[in-house]
Amino acid sequence: MGEVSVIGLDLAKNVFQLHGVDAHGRVVLRRRLRRSQMESFFATLPPCLIGVESCPGAHHWARVLGRLGHRVRIMPAAYVRPYRKRGKNDASDAEAICEAVQRPGMRFVAVKTPEQQGVLALHRARALLVRQQVALVNQMRAVLAEQGVVFGRGRRVALRGVAQLLGDAEAVRLPEGVRVVLQALVEAHAELEARVRVLEAALRAWHRSCEASRRLATIPGIGLLTATALVATVGERAAPFRSGRHLSAWLGLVPGQHSSGERHRLGPISKRGDGYLRRLLVLGAQALLRQVRRRMAAGQPSGLPWAERLLRRRPPNVVAVALANKLARQAWAVLHRGEPWRAQPA
Numbered sequence: 001m002g003e004v005s006v007i008g009l010d011l012a013k014n015v016f017q018l019h020g021v022d023a024h025g026r027v028v029l030r031r032r033l034r035r036s037q038m039e040s041f042f043a044t045l046p047p048c049l050i051g052v053e054s055c056p057g058a059h060h061w062a063r064v065l066g067r068l069g070h071r072v073r074i075m076p077a078a079y080v081r082p083y084r085k086r087g088k089n090d091a092s093d094a095e096a097i098c099e100a101v102q103r104p105g106m107r108f109v110a111v112k113t114p115e116q117q118g119v120l121a122l123h124r125a126r127a128l129l130v131r132q133q134v135a136l137v138n139q140m141r142a143v144l145a146e147q148g149v150v151f152g153r154g155r156r157v158a159l160r161g162v163a164q165l166l167g168d169a170e171a172v173r174l175p176e177g178v179r180v181v182l183q184a185l186v187e188a189h190a191e192l193e194a195r196v197r198v199l200e201a202a203l204r205a206w207h208r209s210c211e212a213s214r215r216l217a218t219i220p221g222i223g224l225l226t227a228t229a230l231v232a233t234v235g236e237r238a239a240p241f242r243s244g245r246h247l248s249a250w251l252g253l254v255p256g257q258h259s260s261g262e263r264h265r266l267g268p269i270s271k272r273g274d275g276y277l278r279r280l281l282v283l284g285a286q287a288l289l290r291q292v293r294r295r296m297a298a299g300q301p302s303g304l305p306w307a308e309r310l311l312r313r314r315p316p317n318v319v320a321v322a323l324a325n326k327l328a329r330q331a332w333a334v335l336h337r338g339e340p341w342r343a344q345p346a
Contacts, residue, residue, distance in 0.1 A: 004029050006049045008098025010090050011057050019094035020048075030091065042068050051101025053077045053093075054109050062111040073101050074109040110240040112232075119206055119232035123225070126199045127276065129192050136189045143181055147174055162186060203228050212236040215334050218341040220303075221288040221327050226280040230331055233277060238336050244329030251278045253325040269321060278324070285323035289316060303343070 003022055007029065010017040016038060020029030033041055038061070042050075047069040052058050054074050062072040075097070084096035100106055112120075137155050140162050144150065151161040162182055165174065174182075207213045207228050216227035234240060234247065241247040248254055250273045255266035271278070292302040293311065302308055306326075310319045334341050 004045060004048050006098055006102055007051070008094040008096065008101065009050055009052045009061075010094040010097060011052055011055055011061060012090070015090075017090035017094040019091065019098045021098060032090070039064060039068070042070060045070070047071070049073065049101060051075060051097045053080055053097060058109075059112045059117060063114075066111070072111065073106075074111065075100055075106060076109065079107060110235060116232045116235070119203070119228055122199050122203050122206075123229050123232070123276070126196055126203075129196050129199070133189055133192050133196070136185050136192070140182060140185050143178055143185075147178060149174075159186070159189070200224075210236075212335055212338075215338075215340050216331055219327060219330050219334065221284040221323065222281075222331065223284060226277075226284055229277055229280060231335070233274060234332075234335065236335065237338070238332050241332060241336075244332035247332040248325045248328040250274070251281070251328055253278060253281070253321065253328055281324040281327050282320055285320040285327060286316075289320055289323060 004020040005023045006021050008019040010019075014035050016033045016035070018029055018031045018033065019027070022028045042065055048071070050065055050070050050072045052061060052072065052074055054076050058074045062074055065072050080093075080096050080100045083099045084092050086092055134155065137158050141151065141158055144162070144165075149161075149165070151158045163186070166179065166182060166186070204224060207217070207224055210228070210231060213227045213231045216222050216230055217224065222230075238247060241250065245254070249270075252270045252272040252275070254270060256268060256270040258265045258267060288304070289307060289311070292304050292307050293316070295302040296308060296311070307319060307323055310322060314322075330341060
């Protein structure tokens, strides 16, 4: 049997499938391993290239196998799928991974550190709790709408209205069952809000300890959440990306293309890549544009003449996406150069 040169590793919870080839492309290894056998097996192999699909355990195994001397490359599952032959099973998946990792044009995912994954876990947990808060408020609105009581837009507006109803028994004659439900929902919302504050405090502490995150926060439109999520996702130097345009394209903030020959068609943004980061950047851009529009209405300079000119001829949401694209490029420059943000002359 020839020496294994490249291995396609199909990750799983307990049983892992391996497909290995030698330097000439001949299949020399087909094997299934249990989780407890992984480290001991790869410790006996000479250093080789190992391809894995991006999944929750990919970064952990990339770090483990990297410490054993192997080169591990993580690939998006969508880029591996075209290389799979016949039906889908563990063996065909491992073979497809082995084939895809050898392609010269393949794109890889940077291996994250445990610290980066910890920060992203804080973000995901916070996002989950906020969604649950929104669901609770929507449930309050639905219960009250059946009683003919409605509130204006906004979560805080609804919470203040519910608190007033529960505090004034004579203001609205609500059934006792409705009052019990509203009280339970309000208490659950308050408990979730306390947990969100705990997670935000942890993010704030990490932000203060991370110089790259503090530099990102100097960019107008980028705050605590966006700065910490960017650094945890792309690293302190944004090494996986060649340019700011590359980062914004990865975030799905550039126009999608449907071009052929000499006909170039640009459509809406592609919305590919990390949707959470894209949403944070767009929200930051919208907040920045609100300030610009207020200053424009007051006849004051906003400091963003580019956005002012664009607002005069394009809808606000289109300008917000364009500004989010610009924020992504500025963030790449700040991370890549290791310098704080500086305003550019108009």
